[in-house]
Amino acid sequence: MSYTASRAPCGRASIRIVLLASAMACATPGLAQTVTASIRGTVAHGPNATITAVDVNSGASRSATANAQGSYALPGLRPGTYEITFTAGAATTRQQVTVGVGESSTLDVDVAPPVAAALSGPQIVVTGRRLVETRTSEVGTNVTTQQIQNLPQASRNFLNFAQLAPGVRVSNNPNRKTFSGSGVSQSPNGESLGGPQVNVFIDGVSLKSDIQQGGIVGGDSSKGNPFPQAAVQEFRVISSNYKAEYEDAGTTVISAVTKTGGNEFHGEVFGFDQIDALRSKDYFQKKNAAAGVADDGKFSQKQYGASLGGPIIKDRLHFFVAYEGNEQRNVESVTLGQRTPDNLARFGDKEGSFTSPFREDLGFAKLTLEATEADTIDLSGSIRKEKDTQGFGGQTAYEAGSNIKNTVYTGRLRWQHNKGDFLNEASVDYLYFKFDPTPIEPDTIGQQYNNAIRIGGASTSQKVVQKGFTLRDNVTLSNIDFLGGNHVVKFGGKVAFVDYTVNDAVNANPVFNYNNDPSQNEDFTQPFEALYGVGDPTVHAKDTQVGLFAQDDWKATDKVTFNIGLRWDYESNAKNNSYVTPPDAVAALNALQTTLAAQGGDFRASDYISTGKNRKPFLGAFQPRVGVSFDAFGDQRTVFFAGWGRYYDRTLFRNAAEEQLLRQYTSRSFEFSKDGADRNGQHTIQWNDSYMSKDALDQLIASSNAPAGELRIIRNDVKPPRTDQFSIGVRQKIGRMLNASISYNHVSAQDQIGYYPVNRSVNPNATGFYDFIPVTGFANVVAMTQARASKYDGMYLTIDKPFTKASPWSINIAYTLSFSKERGYDFNFDHPDVAAQPYLPNAGDERHRVVVSGMAQLPLDFQISTLMVFGSGQPYQVIDTRNGTGAGVVIANTGRTKDFRQVDVRLTKDIHLFGHDRTDFQLIAELFNVFNRANFGGYDGYSPTTNASFGTPNDLSGPPRTFQFGARFTF
Structure with a gap:
């Protein structure tokens, strides 16, 4: 019988919450700083001064009035360059400044002219500079348009530049375009059920993956990019202590803003090419060549695209469009794990280098209407479509790979209204995501030879769909004088209506597992296990999400600023609330409780049995956020800050x-x-060669010779994972151009998701193994646990010298000293009592990481730039099998990878066409991994005493030395 999830019924209180949020969304538009910037300051000698900010790109203007003390605020500014005019009586001062996304900058001015100037008329001062945010408790890094366009970049994935922020790591796995922060739930290969707890906003649209991986939609199992880089103006990485307006993230948030058309036409056409002849052979290709294995792979990558923006109606209606294509022919090397003579004789023909074709198309379009001086309306949409062949390489043969389709659509309609000190926005967002992998050879039986190779067809096909509408609503009230200080108050919320589909045909193509273990009388002549899935693999559900927040940026004095906020989030159906535990599962859980209680265990079946009515939405997601900054001398040069x-x-x-x-x-x-x-307390079937087929396995099921499979259970009181963050630090301006900061950051992660087998004995046997407890009708009972937790301590140091026309070079240094440890893993099958496990280093425990970037203008219109990443290596898991594979005792993440080093360089030559700088033809040459460093991403950590391949690398984390050539035409 099939059970289909539906929207869970909500109690009266929950209904009132949803209706309240919906009413707010319809009635009170506002603006979220996830999309915009703000400027705040004091006009000296200018009480009640008039401040007007004009966007030099679009001509849009914003106005504000200072209060009697001269305090003013300009929230909700689109990131970009503004000419700001300060007028007080007959005196006028103008400044041209640039503001970044998510930044709350301070700009203090003095409109009082010197005596001599006062005699001859108003004072006019014009300057040009980028404002630097200093008086904030957030630990954030802004990545500018200049850095995105000019730093070396192999894949045009703007998220790769997130590593310019300390505490953030970007995955170097070419098939996982993800990032992580603060060491929470970090795994070398990613986690399908844990996730790194990050979020990405593009123009305020959250790209959160609600179903799997926990990062952004489309980032799992993808060589592609989330968004056309040509459409990204800039973005902000917040590593710690972000404000209450940010949602659905426990560690790191990235907020990006797209480009907007202006009053002049601007655009670009570009193309980049990498070919096999200009790419060094990687470590495994060389290893295979030395062993006489043929190399059939030829690598290539072509990236191309165009963008155009400009006016439809000057000062009123503007457009921007962008397209990017990405065609790759990648190379994956298949290598036997244990290269014994027997293995080479049986599987040697599976080794080699094989191509992995990939194609991605990205598009973005935006219309911006300046309806009135106070009203701006944006309509935008994006598309991402990918086709890929992957899932092979290392110890997995080509035939075991999959064809993957990845699709993401987004859309947004936003209305922004600005009137004096009142700012509001209403928006409707749409997100559609589909992940659809299918086996290359779905009808070939899979065979896994442990520590040797995986052959045959892939076992699983999937179709994961997430789609929904989100209504957002935020209000900003500026320049409020209260409690002896000046306040900018922001409040708002969202309500999202989301549909989920999960189709996961796990092991629909059977997999037969083999092991070489004389102690268990097992060898490669026959399998010791087969996994085979049957039934209905589809679940549907609907979910309603609500988020409310309020925050106050309180300038208590000229030197002290407080950031005080509170957020609350709610989901109606995060736990598939209408699911009813079937009677056979109820009986099995109650029986298991009795058995474990007799051994001294404390498992309670009622915690996991769902009646369809006893799983209530979690209402306790209250999130206070508090920060303070102290400008020691009132000049923004030395600022101390702290936040929790x-x-x-x-x-x-x-x-x-x-x-x-x-x-x-x-x-x-x-x-x-x-x-x-029997083996380890489990019944076994005497092997017969005729069992090697789907039909034979179906017959074993029909004759009740196979257990009913795994019983997966989750707690009725599941909570969303959370982190508590604390940071303290100081920002220091050195001279006129150099900015530095140092901070200490602590993150404690609780209620993290993991799983453990319930039907194991409470105490281990003489070999250290927790014996299986037979459960009527089921092979295993696997339960969710939230005893998994992690702790992270990091010291962040940044040094930044920006690139300017007056000083045409830059350098940015981000150093991270970190200590990361974790209690429990995603699947804890070797230590069932997760809460009793010690904290051990996890994959995020990379002690030192340095990221250096910079660029410099050279003579003859040449420019050079670089991006260098150095890491001290991270742990990998080591499994001790000295007591037999049945024990499978995880020692810890005691292995440590080789240190990571990669240096990338770009050289460009500008050719000015038609006699002016605005139209350029640019030639680009890039060299990635200059020193051809073999950076390893994985090692064989199985059985240090009995495995001859223990400690040998099995995966790469980054490319070999590769040249890329390109050209760009801009106007």
């Missing part, structure tokens, strides 16, 4: 979906042996 906050992420819907999915679609586990005797 609580941050809730989401409970990924995949966790709830698989509880239902694994009941209606069962992945059966068939235990085989040579003699049919």
Whole structure:
């Protein structure tokens, strides 16, 4: 019988909450700083001064009036360059400044002219500079348009530049375009159920993946980019203590803003090319060549695109469009794990280098209407479509790969209204995401030879769909004098209506597992296990999400600023609330409780049995966030800051979906042996060669010779994972151009998601193994635990010298000293009692990381830039099998990868056409991994005493030395 999830019924209180948020969304538009910037300051000698800011690109203007003390605020500014006029009586001062996305900058001016100037008329001062945010408790880094366009970049993924911020790491796995922060739930290969707890906003549209991975939609199992880089104006990375307006993230937030058309036509056409002849052979290709293995792979990558923006109606209606294409022919090397003579004789023909074709198309379009001086309306949309062949390489043969389709659509309609000190916005966002992998050879039985190779077809096909509308509403009230200070108050919320579909045909193509273990009488002549899935693999659900926040940026004195906020989030159906635990599962759980209680265990079946009515939405996601900054001398040169906050992420819907999915679609586990005797407390079937087919496995199921598969259960009181963050530091301006900061950051992550087998004995046997407890009708009972937790301590140092026309060179240094440890893993099958485990280093425990970037203008219109990344290596998991593979005791993440080093360089030559700087033809040459460093991403950590391949690398984390050539025409 099939159980289909539906929207869970809400109690009266929950209904009132949703209606309240909906009413707010319809009635009170506002602006979120995730999209914009703000300027705040004091006009000396200018009480009640008039301030007017004009966007030099579009001509749009904003006005404000200073209060009697001269304080003013300009919130909700589109990031860009503004000419700001300060007028007080007959005196006028003008300044041209640039503001960045998400920044709250300070600009103090004095409109009182010198005596001599006062005699001859108003004073006019014109300057040009980028404002630097100093008086904030956030730990944030802005990545500018100049850096995005000019630093070396192999894939045109703007998120790669997130590593310019300390505490942030970008995945170097070419098939996982993700990033992570603060060491929370970090795994070398990613986690399908944990997730790094990050979020990305593009023009305020959240790209959060609600179902799996926990990062951004489309980032899992993808070589592609989330968005056309040509459309990204700039973005901000907030590593710690972000404000209450930011949602659905426990560690790091990225907020990007797109380009907007202006009163003049601007655009570009570009193309980049990488070819195999200009790419060094990587470590594994060289290793295969030395072993006489043929290299059939030829690498190539072509990236191309164009963008155009300009006026439809000058000063009123503007447009911007962008397109990018990406065609790749990648190379993946397949290498045997244990290269014994027997393995080479049986599987040697599977080794080699194979191509992995990939194609991506990205598009973006925006219309901006300046309807009135106070009203701006934006309509925008994006598209991302990918086709890829992957899933092979390392110890996985080409035939075991998959064809993957990845699709993301977004849309947004936003109305912004500015009137004096009142700013508001209303927006409607749409997001559609589909992830659709299918096996290359779906009808070829899969075979996994442990520590040797995986052959045959891929086992699983999937279709994951997330779609929904979000209504957002925020209000900003500026320049409020209260409690002896000046306040900018912001409040608002969202309500989202989301549909989920999870189709996960796990092991629909059977996989037979082999092991070489004389102690268990197992070898490669026959499998010890088969995994095979049957049933209905689809779950649907609907969810309503509500978020409310309020925050106050309180300038208490000229030197002290407080940031005080509170956020609350709610989901109606995060736990698939209408699911009813079937009677056979209820009986099995109650029986298991009795058995474990007799051994001294404390498992309570009622915590996991759902009646369809006893799973209530979590109402406790209150998140206070407090920060303070102290400008020691009142000149923004030395600023001390500190902050503390609580941050809730989401409970990924995949966790709830698989509880239902694994009941209606069962992945059966068939235990085989040579003699049919019990093994580790489990019944086995005496092997027969005729079992090597789907039909034979179906017959074993029909004759009740196979357990009913895994029973997956989640707690009725599941909470969303959360982090508590604390930071303290100082920002220092050195001279006129150099900015530096140092901060200490602590992150404590609680209620993280993991799983453990319930049907294991409470105490280990003589070999250290926790024996299986037979459960009627099921092979295993696997339960969610939220005892998993992590701790992170980081010291961040940044040094920044910006690039300017007057000083045409820049350098940016981000150093991270970090200590990261974790209690428990995503799947804790070796230590069932997760809460009793010690804190151990996790994959985020990279002690030192230095990222250096910079650029310099050279003679004859040449420019050079570089991006250098140095890391001290990260742990990898080591498994001790000295007591037999049944023990499988995880020692810890005691292995440590080789240190990471990559230096990339770009050289460009500008050719000015038609006699002026505005029209350029640019020739570009880039060299990635200049020193051809073999950066390894994975090692064989299995059995340090019995595995000859222990400690050998099995994966790369970054490219070999590669040249890329390109050209760009801009006007």
